[in-house]
Amino acid sequence: MSRGALRTWAGPAFLAAAAALVFGPHVPWAGLHLDDHPFHWTLSRADWGSMWVQFQAYVPGRNLHILYTWLLYKVLGPSPESLHVFGLGLDLLNVLLAWALARRLGAGLGTALLASGLFLTYPNHGETHFWTSAIVMNLLSTTLVLAAALAACSGLSLAALALYGLALFDYDQVFLMWVPILLCLDTSPTTGRRWPRLALFAGTAAALAVVHVALRHGAPAGSNPTVQWGSVAARAAQAAAMSLAPLVKLPRWDTLHSLAGGPAPTAVLAALLGGAWVWTMRSLWRSSDEAPSRRLALVGLAWWSAAYFPNLFWFMSGRHHYLPSLGLALAASSAAAWLLGRRPGAGAGLAVLGAVFFGLSSALALGQGWSWKTSWTLMQRFADQAPDILxxxxxxxxxxxxxxxxxxxxxxxxxxxxxxxxxxxxxxxxxxxxxxxxxxxxxxxxxxxxxxxxxxxxxxxxxxxxxxxxxxxxxxxxxxxxxxxxxxxxxxxxLELPGTARCGARPRLLVPVWLESSRRGRVSGPPADAVPGGPVLRSVSARTGKGLLTLKVVWSGTPGRDFAFIPRLYDSSGRLIYKPVYGEDPADPASARMLWPALDDLIPASTWKKGDAVEEVFHLRLEAPLPEGPAHASFEVFSSAPEGVWPRLGEVRAPVAMEAE
Structure with a gap:
């Protein structure tokens, strides 16, 4: 092979080796997590008829996700390991397609390596490379979008449209990606008239996007996305912040557990990858070859904007940063090429800076992979032991x-x-x-x-x-x-449990709401509010300190049945300042995963008598300090049931007397 050919293929060879070294040690054993289990339990065992039922019942507009996943199971088998090996292949394929796209957009060899290398391990991808459902939702949809962009670069507009449609009806983040694909479309004289081709492509792609939106929002099957207009600014700020993730999210030493022997092997591998990056970049980085490409910068910025746009109105997750990170990498590499053209001596500094970033982000990806693999190992241990005990x-x-x-x-x-x-x-x-x-x-x-x-x-x-x-x-x-x-x-x-298990366990529980004390007194003063057929709320006071909100609630009445309540606090303008939740996205207050009820099981309401006033003191864990000033409380009250859903009785409100710490 000639020296020129070696130089041409050095970048892709380095990228393939880096992808295998960074993701290979852990991705195949990442297992199943989050809400994978019932989904994959069903599809891995489904025949065509059962799959078609799931296809029709799935989120309208994203139904191809079901078909793709089912086909993977039919080809690869039901093993999670097989799916993750396929995902590892997509990691490798996507970075090579990104390199090819950068080259087609006018990037030199060094610029293309810089763009695709940054994209490979950009430190904001979250669960993208390790969560099974992300294989089809995010990795495969990105593969299809990259293939569509490359087809457009070759003037194959029909192929580009088809690939865009296959990606769009897999995952809705692709909704606006026809814009950067359009910017890639080759409209040179040999491929036909420019403006009619652009207009035809844009019109057809936009029509597909409109059909997708109509399915998402108008289909009888439901599953409509909750568009949160009020959160657009917060999500836009989150998108910008996560794009600057290298400034805040590169790894600490204690998070680098990976491979064997703790953080040290991870650090050594990351250092070797950084060194290989410098050597490869120095061999490719030539100022004469790296003329800045306006098209590369334009496509990169359009790619970043289009990939984030749908998430600004819906919700933002770690995997939603994967697709736009390529746009950021393309734009950043174009800026680096411009700097190299202005200052040829900057090549060494850019190569070293890229190596530091690539090494640290590779170490972070290795640490993330170790976490997912270890978590799945713990879950398998549970599965090994549980059948004998249960x-x-x-x-x-x-x-x-x-x-x-x-x-x-x-x-x-x-x-x-x-x-x-x-x-x-x-x-x-x-x-x-x-x-x-x-x-x-x-x-x-x-x-x-x-x-x-x-x-x-x-x-x-x-x-x-x-x-x-x-x-x-x-x-x-x-x-x-x-x-x-x-x-x-x-x-x-x-508890009546089998005698074969070890005894004396004391579990560690995450409890954001717990009862400290409950005592009886006598009714005094007027009531604040009441629920028909339920308790009477007499007063509420609170104090904060040590990351806790201590809430003192006084009730009366004879409800006859126990009750629980969900406490919420509002400021004087009616803005919600506290809700007992776990798993809330700060940029999306509607995304609370769990509500935590308050229940008095020391003096149950079913034992209250006429004239009793029961004072309950609850501790509520705070994620952030409460703002100063007057507040009022709202308690959503639920009546007890022997088992199952507790019916909602209503809501009571009262001003909160804030006590000094």
Whole structure:
């Protein structure tokens, strides 16, 4: 091979090797996470008819996601490892397609390597490379968009339109990507008249986008995206901040656990990758070859803007930064080529700066991969042990004290997840499964996801007769007949559990709302508000300190049945300043994953008598300090039920007397 050919292919060879070294050690063993489990449980076993039912029932406008995933299962088999190997192949393919696109847009060899190398490990991709559902939603849709852009560069407008459509009806982030694809379209004299071709392409692509929007928002099947106009500015700021992620999100030493032996091997591999980057860049970086390309910069900026645009109106997730990061990399590499043209001596500095960034972001990706692999290993340990402890046909599984996250990766945060892990191991999916949300002495609330069921939905499950596991050290499952939940007020539960498990466990629980004390008194003063058929709210006072909001609530009445309430606090202008949630996106207050109810199980409301005034003191965990000034409280009240959904009685309001710390 000639020297020129070696120089031409040095960039793609380096990119392929880097992708294999960064993602290869962990991606194939990343497993299933988040809401993968019921989705893949169904599709991996579906025939054509069952798949078609799922296809029609899925999010309108994104139905091809079902078909693509089902086809992957048919070709690769139901193993999560096989899917992740396919995803690893897409990681490699996408970075090579990005290199080819940069070259077609006028980038020199060094500029193309800079753009595609930045895109490979840009440190804002989040779960993109490790979450199974992201393989089709994000990696494959990006592959199709890149292929469409390359087809457009070759003047193949029909092929570009077809590939854009295949990506659009897979994932809605692609909605506006026809604009940068249009900018790539070759309209040279040999490919036909310029303006008619551009107009025909733009009109057809825009029509496809309109059909997609109509399906998303008008289909009877529902699943319409919640467009949050008020959050556009916050999401736009988030997009800009995450594009500057290298300034804030490069790894710390304690997060570099990867490969074998802790952080040191990861640091060594990252240093070697950085050194190889410098050597490759220095061999390719020639000022005479790197003339700045306006087209490269224009496509890059349009790519970044179009890829983020749909998420500004809906929601922003880690995987939504993958597609736009390529646009940022193209624009940044074009700026670097411009600087090199102005100052040829800047080549060495740019190569070193790129090497530092590439090495650090590679180390971060390695640490993320280790987290996802380790999390899946813990879940498999659970699946190995649970069948022996629970027996062949468990009706409900409650897993207490399991980690919500392992490093960068989710572990056991979602309902129904661990039950399906159990099902994969045994071949039998339990019919009812739940993650603990708010434990009490006699039972626990669960399944209260406002983004799925609405704000007024949560369920109660009694502990008696439930199959409860306690997640101990090293992922071992432990239990005891008297389980100390680690909560104040003497809360405990007597559990009937198999005697084969170890005893004496004390789980670690994430409880943003808990009851400190409850005491009886006598009614005095006028009531503040009341719920028909429920309790009477007499007064509310609060104080803050040490990251907690201490809420003192005084009730009266004889409701006859126990009740729970969801507390919310508002400032004097009616703006919500506190809601007890877990998993809320700061840029999207509507994305709360779980609501946490407050319940008095020390002096239950069913025991209250006429003339009683019951003072309850709750601690509520704060994520941020509350603003100063007057406030008022709103309590959404739910009446008890023996099991299942607690009906909503209504809402009570009262001013809050803020006490000094």
């Amino acid at each position: 027996g062949p046909e468990p009706e409900s599984i409650y897993l207490l004290g399991a980690p919500l996250r392992v490093g960068y990766a989710p572990a056991f945060p979602l309902t129904c997840e661990h039950g399906v892990v159990f099902g994969y191991r045994t071949g039998r999916q339990p019919p009812v499964n739940a993650v603990t949300v708010a434990p009490t002495r006699a039972g626990l609330f669960s399944l209260n996801y406002p983004e799925i069921f609405g704000d007024s939905y949560f369920q109660w499950r009694p502990l008696s007769g439930a199959r409860v596991l306690v997640y101990g050290s090293e992922g071992r499952l432990e239990c005891s007949r008297t389980l100390d939940l680690g909560l104040p007020g003497g809360r405990s539960a007597v």
